[in-house]
Amino acid sequence: MSTIKDVAKLAGVSVATVSRVVNRSPRTSEKAIKAVTEAMEALSYRPNANARALVSQTTQTMGVLVGDVSNPFFGAMLKSIDLVCRDQGKHLLIGNGYHEADSEREAIEILINSRCESLVIHSKGLSDQDLTKFCKEVPGLVVINRQLDEVPERCISLDNYKGSYLATEYLLNQGHRDIAYICSEHDIEDADSRKQGYRDALAAHGVSPQEHAIACGYPDEQGGEKAMRDLLSRGVSVTAVAAYNDYMAAGAMACLEESDIAVPEQVSVIGFDDGLISRYMKPRLTTIRYPIQPMAEQAARLALQLAQGSSPESSPHVFVPTLVKRNSVKPLTH
Structure with a gap:
């Protein structure tokens, strides 16, 4: 494998001149650029990215931490960030945190050590104190889908409580009173906020929330199916179900279908996120839109600017969820 010394020797210049060409220094003559470029091509020399970063004090990469890159939600988030980065001539380095504190911390430290000056972090396992410490260490770090009291200007989030309240209130306005809730088993802020929104919407309409009408599972199709099966096995009287996300809603609908319970004729179902799956289910899923694409774009731009x-602006960046009406909810008729 060729080295920078080999390139310098073939081009007839110094190692320092090769380094200036590699790092696009304005203090380099056209003659030197031509000689070094031809020598690099002849030797198939590939500059070391870390060495270039040491000279320029920057890299052309943005670091992104997600929960699980295989989750379509994070796929949509990454695509939006990548579009912003490509427009700025940058590329992504991605780490999975799996909502576990140790995994998230290790991934963030790897991204920092890889000299990513801009970071977009989706963390649910680390404490507020840990994330705030990382924010103070890295000026270009932005937290998405979470609020930190000490650095609210570095956070892009959604009002999860309002979204779940909106979903439950819509079911109530359709005449439903026996409304079950399928929640995520993860001990994270999103899950707590959405569950509380469900409870408070019921209470505001004079319906007492019943704990036996709440079932938890892993936040995917299998978890939603399991949670719905738990509710049915308990003999819970239910005419409508609100789910933590669209995937849990899909699992719940599959369970209802297997139990010969028609959606929405017998049980209405509402999801959360408005992911791609919601438009192609049968019936098409009524849900709460989570504007992850514009949120991710704003987070990426903010990270680059920082x-x-x-x-940054002093106020937090909080997005508002909206209701998307489709075919999985039907007014209750007596």
């Missing part, structure tokens, strides 16, 4: 020394 890394360049710009001052």
Whole structure:
């Protein structure tokens, strides 16, 4: 494998001149650029990214932490961030945290050690104190889908409580009173906020929330199916179900179908996220839109601006969820 010394020797220049060409220094003559470029091509020399970063004090990468890259929600988030980065001539380095504190911490430290000046972090396992510490260490770090009291200007989030309240209130306005809730078993802020939104919407309409009408599972199709099966086995009287996300709603609907319970004729179902799956289910899923694409774009732009020394706005960036009406909810008729 060729080295920078081999390139310098073939080009007839110094190692320092090769380094200036590699790092696109303006203090390099056209003659030197031509000689070094031809020598690099002849030797199939590939500059070391870490070495270039040491010279330029920057890299052309943005670090992103997600829960699980195989989850379509994070796929949509990454695509939006990548579009912003490509427009700025940057590329992504991605770490999975799996909502576990140790995994998230290790992934963030790897991204920092890889000299990513801009970071977009989706963390549910680390404490507020840990994330705030990382924010103070890395000026270009932005937290998405979470609020931190000490650095609210570095956070992009959604009002999860309002979204779940909106979903439950819509079911109530359709005449439903026996409304079950399928929640995520993860001990994270999103799950707590959405469950509380469900409870408070019921209470505001004079319906006492019943704990036996709440079932938890892993936040995917299998978890939603399991939670719905738990509710049916308990003999819970239910005319409508609100789910933590669209995938749990899909699992719940599959369980209802297997139990010969028609959706929405016998039980209405509402999801959360408005992911791609919601438009192609049968019936098409009524849900709460989580605007992850514009949120991710804003997080990426903010991270790049902060890394360049710009001052963030003092107020937090909180997005508002909206209701998407489709065919999985039907008014209750007596």
